[in-house]
Amino acid sequence: MKQFASFVKKEFHHILRDRRTMFILLFMPIAQIIIFGFALTNEVKNSRIAVLDNAKDADAASLITQIGKSNYFNIEQVLYTQRDIEKIFQKGKIKMVIVLPQNFGNDLQHFNHAQVQLIADASDPNVASTLTNYASAIIVDYQNRVTNDRKLPYTINTEVRMLYNPQGKGAYSFVPGVMAMVLMLVCTMMTAITVVREKEMGTMEVMLVSPVRPLKIIIAKAIPYLLLSMVNVASILLLSVFVLDVPINGSLTLLIAESILFTLTCLAFGLLISTVTDSQQTAMFISLTGMFLPTVMLSGFMFPIENMPLALQIISNIVPAKWFYIIVKNVMIKGTGFTIVWKETLILVVMLFALLGLAIKKFKIRLA
Amino acid sequence: MRTLRFLLQKEFRQIFRDAAIIRIIFMMPAVQLILLPLAADYEVKNIQMTVIDLDHSDYSQKLTNKITSSGYFKLSQYTGSYNAALKNIEKDQSDLILQIPAKFEKNLVRENESTLFIAVNAINGVKANLGAAYLQGIIRNYNSEVRLKWIQLPRFSPELNIETASSNWFNPHMNYQLFMVPGILVVLVTMVGSFLASLNIVREKEIGTIEQINVTPVHKYQFIIGKLIPFWVLGLLIMTIGFLIARFIYGISPTGSFLTIYAFAGVYLLAVLGLGLLISTFTTTQQQAMLLSFFLMMVFILLSGLYTSIDSMPEWAQWITRFNPVTYFIEVMRMVVLKGSNLADIKYHIFIVLGFAVFLNGWAIISYRKRS
Secondary structure (H helix, E strand, O other), rough: OHHHHHHHHHHHHHHHHHEEEEEEEHHHHHHHHHHHHHOOOOOOOOOOOEEEEEEOHHHHHHHHHHHHHHHOOEEEEEEOOHHHHHHHHHHHHOOOEEEEEOHHHHHHHOOOEEEEEEEOOOOOEEEEEEEHHHHHHHHHHHHHHOOOOOOOEEEEEEEEEEEEEOOOHHHHHHHHHHHHHHHHHHHHHHHHHHHHHHHHHHHHHHHOOOOOOOOHHHHHHHHHHHHHHHHHHHHHHHHHHHOOOOOOOOOOHHHHHHHHHHHHHHHHHHHHHHOOOOOOOHHHHHOOOHHHHHHHHHOOOOOHHHHOHHHHHHHOOOOHHHHHHHHHHHHHOOOHHHHHHHHHHHHHHHHHHHHHHHHHHHOOOOOO | HHHHHHHHHHHHHHHHOOOOHHHHHHHHHHHHHHHHHHHHHOOOOEEEEEEEEEOOHHHHHHHHHHHHHOOOEEEEEEEOOOHHHHHHHHOOOOOOOEEEEOHHEEEEEEEEEEEEEEEEEEOOOOHHHHHHHHHHHHHHHHHHHHHHHHHOOOOOOOEEEHOOOOOOOOOOOOHHHHHHHHEEEEEEEHHHHHHHHHHHHHHHHOOOOHHHHOOOOOOOHHHHHHHHHHHHHHHHHHHHHHHHHHHOOOOOOOOHHHHHHHHHEEEEHHHHHHHHHHHHHHHHOOHHHHHHHHHHHHHHHHOOOOOHHHHHHOOHHHHHHOOHHHHHHHHHHHHHHOOOOOOOHHHHHHHHHHHHHHHHHHHHHOOOOOOO
């Protein structure tokens, strides 16, 4: 036990002496939560649009004002001919053009029927479809307001309630995601590097000839990073509650326990990477280039998993961040208890033991 | 010139001797480019819906059928209690609840008015908003059908009707891959380039071989250029592989010219590599360099407009994106690949990124010290 303690102490010294790394490790999650909590949102606001108003009558003007008033759109430009549309899209700033036909007001007043054309720059299909939807909704709204005095029979009203996130804040879905991402990347990379570094420097030989069992060497390496990750979890949670106003609706103990479980899984994964590589560069490449995009894209926090092709949906199951994201979303925002997330927890536990077992099996006592 | 040639020879050998790194440099981007674009689909569809039907009438049946046959919604459960429906949302088995009240049909016919209740899981705000909007649209449609059944409308319907026709230019089929593949290619080229560059000098520091270079008559700028060129070539090579994948797997080839893209990429890579080299001169271990460049990359990539629209970010974040080289490349890539923009359209982008390149590389040369 005393040997083990001194190994843990050695690892702590390693980390604490490298002030810059320490600083980056502790500061990075904070900066990320702040930047992404505020800036990452997949809602579309203040989009620049242009108007081609061929009608130039009162109805057209009031519809345009209605659209310009909303938070979603900023009318930046007025076009005069159809040909301008393509040019303006090619410059890249304007995302949608609203075209009103010549007899807009006339048709509306006399035939109760008029047309509006929405031309979206669909080089970003997500933005295009969102903008088209928003614009259509505003137009429907406008049309309802105009018809308001003519009360129609047989009307179905709808009453909509937004659960969990009534203001529709982006942070509610991004905080759990960023938390999963930061922990995954920091823990995996740091442990992967620390073992390989000793190999590269040659100090691994020294440790391997010591009487300490290899399993203990590995555990000793993981402990300081586990603690460091807990500090990160704490700072992320504090920031999300006090700065981003994302509440912790469920049990804090459960949330922390799950975070420890996830951190351990990541550490085990890092150890596995470190046992199969021999240079820091390779280890970093696998843990970063190899992990970053899959974690961002397949964990479900950027893109809905149910939209993916079946093969990717299956692959997404082996991304630990996916399960942790589901857990955090449930516990933190929906406020559900362990009964709802036990399945995800079990999956993480199984992953943890599988990765750890594999890492220990691959751990070589002799270097080539 | 001769010195530079020798330096280049050394750098290229160093890169190509490490088989593991070479494999990773080329394989990883290729695999990711093949797989990941398939995952990038925000489109709101497959919304799981729980229906609470307290009316059990002909009308409530018809409404439910109309909604499920629209294609956007899938009926996940049909239940009689709100609590059961809420449980479904908690378990993530359902995104949306539609409650049809008792006497829905009766009220509609007798009182001329009836109210439906919708509850949406709004953790993902966009999905919730669009889901609710789709549903309301379908209900409105159903409403018109009901009206038509009961009253003979005059020739010009008293329901005011503004028809909106929407068309999607440059990507009429709303193909997400057309949008994501070029963007992901940018990310991969950027990540590989900047990581390699940032690890390079610092590795020589850590291993100690930098001392050997420092005692040679090699100039600082020669040293930096010698480091820059091999990665520049590698970066362009990876991009070419990426375009081949885009062409043969996704059938995407740029509407604009390759010349425009490569001209921009050439300048862009200088900026990214310059950033990597700068990090490399400032740090003392590979670990530090990696962490720092990773941190910057993460911010750059997530704030680049690849995943989320820059227009909807707050003012200060938009300000950051103006100093983000990745933003410019993603914009250029999409402009050229999708819209066929030419060199004149992207000239500002080129100048700005050229500015980054000169600034970052200049700084790297100045801050590289031959004495420790």
